[in-house]
Amino acid sequence: xxTLTHIPRRGLLFVMSSPSGAGKTTLSRKLLAxxxxxxxxxxxxxxKPRPGEVDGKDYHFITPETFDEMVKxxxxxEWATVFGNSYGTPRAPVEEALEQGRDVLFDIDWxxxxxxxxxxxxxxxxxxxxxPTADTLRERLIKRAQxxxxxxxxRMAEANHEISHWPEYDYIIVNDDVEESHRMVMAIxxxxxxxxxxxxxxTDFVRNLTKKL
Amino acid sequence: xxTLTHIPRRGLLFVMSSPSGAGKTTLSRKLLAxxxxxxxxxxxxxxKPRPGEVDGKDYHFITPETFDEMVKxxxxxEWATVFGNSYGTPRAPVEEALEQGRDVLFDIDWxxxxxxxxxxxxxxxxxxxxxPTADTLRERLIKRAQxxxxxxxxRMAEANHEISHWPEYDYIIVNDDVEESHRMVMAIxxxxxxxxxxxxxxTDFVRNLTKKL
Numbered sequence: 001x002x003t004l005t006h007i008p009r010r011g012l013l014f015v016m017s018s019p020s021g022a023g024k025t026t027l028s029r030k031l032l033a034x035x036x037x038x039x040x041x042x043x044x045x046x047x048k049p050r051p052g053e054v055d056g057k058d059y060h061f062i063t064p065e066t067f068d069e070m071v072k073x074x075x076x077x078e079w080a081t082v083f084g085n086s087y088g089t090p091r092a093p094v095e096e097a098l099e100q101g102r103d104v105l106f107d108i109d110w111x112x113x114x115x116x117x118x119x120x121x122x123x124x125x126x127x128x129x130x131x132p133t134a135d136t137l138r139e140r141l142i143k144r145a146q147x148x149x150x151x152x153x154x155r156m157a158e159a160n161h162e163i164s165h166w167p168e169y170d171y172i173i174v175n176d177d178v179e180e181s182h183r184m185v186m187a188i189x190x191x192x193x194x195x196x197x198x199x200x201x202x203t204d205f206v207r208n209l210t211k212k213l
Numbered sequence: 214x215x216t217l218t219h220i221p222r223r224g225l226l227f228v229m230s231s232p233s234g235a236g237k238t239t240l241s242r243k244l245l246a247x248x249x250x251x252x253x254x255x256x257x258x259x260x261k262p263r264p265g266e267v268d269g270k271d272y273h274f275i276t277p278e279t280f281d282e283m284v285k286x287x288x289x290x291e292w293a294t295v296f297g298n299s300y301g302t303p304r305a306p307v308e309e310a311l312e313q314g315r316d317v318l319f320d321i322d323w324x325x326x327x328x329x330x331x332x333x334x335x336x337x338x339x340x341x342x343x344x345p346t347a348d349t350l351r352e353r354l355i356k357r358a359q360x361x362x363x364x365x366x367x368r369m370a371e372a373n374h375e376i377s378h379w380p381e382y383d384y385i386i387v388n389d390d391v392e393e394s395h396r397m398v399m400a401i402x403x404x405x406x407x408x409x410x411x412x413x414x415x416t417d418f419v420r421n422l423t424k425k426l
Contacts, residue, residue: 004390005389007387128409130422131422132218133422134422134423134424134425134426135425138426157426160423163423166409166415169409170408171408171409172407172409172412174217174218174418176217180217183403184403187399187400187404187407188400188404188407190396191384191397191404192404194385194397195384196341196379196380196383196384196385202385209346209347209376210373211347212346212348213347213350213351213373213376
């Protein structure tokens with residue numbers, strides 16, 4: 001087989017949201033392992049590193065002053081403050097990736113997704129993962145947490161709220177079976193890369209093609 | 214593994230267009246063989262059956278009077294007259310398929326695609342297949358035709374015109390390698406079936422899910 005035609009394209013932003021316990025983390029990891037052209041977005045945060053966390057890999061750890069300055073300068077595509085700690089997605093590395101035809105994966109909630117949509121609508125692909133049943137979700141939360149039942153109840157309420165935002169997403173996967181869901185995630189990524197408006201090199205390609213017809 | 218969750222969905226209309234000789238017929242056949250939920254749309258035509266053609270399978274063979282009546286009653290989603298023969302896509306079986314969650318494949322040109330887009334925009338997925346090089350296209354046309362060089366020149370001019378409409382499509386595949394292109398076609402179909410707006414059963418599914426959280 002000859003070398004495949006290479007059409008330069010613009011990268012895309014792939015958002016995966018779900019309630020905690022629906023299998024999103026597993027699906028993200030499988031996606032990153034299966035495809036070399038997509039990388040996880042690295043957020044900035046004002047919280048202190050936990051043991052084992054690496055600056056520039058898990059997060060960029062920055063001061064509250066730097067964070068405020070980034071917000072003011074519109075250098076964050078989305079941000080939020082949770083329990084006094086701020087988190088955000090820096091704009092510059094995302095823009096650079098898109099221009100180089102690399103894709104960026106985001107593991108963010110509905111609020112981050114809404115902000116991202118305001119800034120980067122055409123580049124965005126939004127996927128929401130649903131659990132197949134309420135029992136599946138409850139089991140996973142209990143297994144993970146080993147917390148008091150009041151903590152679990154609180155998590156279920158949060159899951160409920162996150163799920164209520166499913167109509168804001170482009171694609172929905174009900175995660176019955178992780179291998180099947182992984183194939184669906186890969187299909188979405190493959191298809192979205194083939195969208196005309198991302199394949200910026202097509203205009204030149206077609207011009208050269210038809211010149212010789 | 215448990216049975217996968219079944220979310221009732223609306224079917225979709227999958228249009229594949231390309232210049233003659235870009236490999237569209239092969240890709241259509243492979244798609245129909247690989248997936249049981251998509252079937253080829255059967256057109257009506259006023260031309261006489263050729264030897265071996267089966268009424269209701271290859272075409273519905275109808276009289277010019279019936280054809281004109283169908284046009285008048287808006288029973289055709291798209292139609293055209295070529296060398297005195299008329300061809301068209303009946304609306305009723307397409308609407309029925311969509312409502313039953315079945316997908317329909319269309320092998321039509323840019324003009325048919327434009328008409329279909331006017332009538333069925335939200336259900337439509339438009340794919341354009343490009344040849345990797347002008348030489349590939351020329352070789353395939355020569356191999357197929359065994360015609361005079363003036364006939365081949367005319368076909369190349371038609372190909373040129375068809376290609377000029379690539380910006381009207383949602384997805385573009387450069388058909389370097391038929392197996393690779395087939396995987397891309399399947400990915401597009403898989404992804405489009407996962408679009409939120411087609412999964413009509415999600416509202417009920419999520420309501421039942423969150424009732425139990």
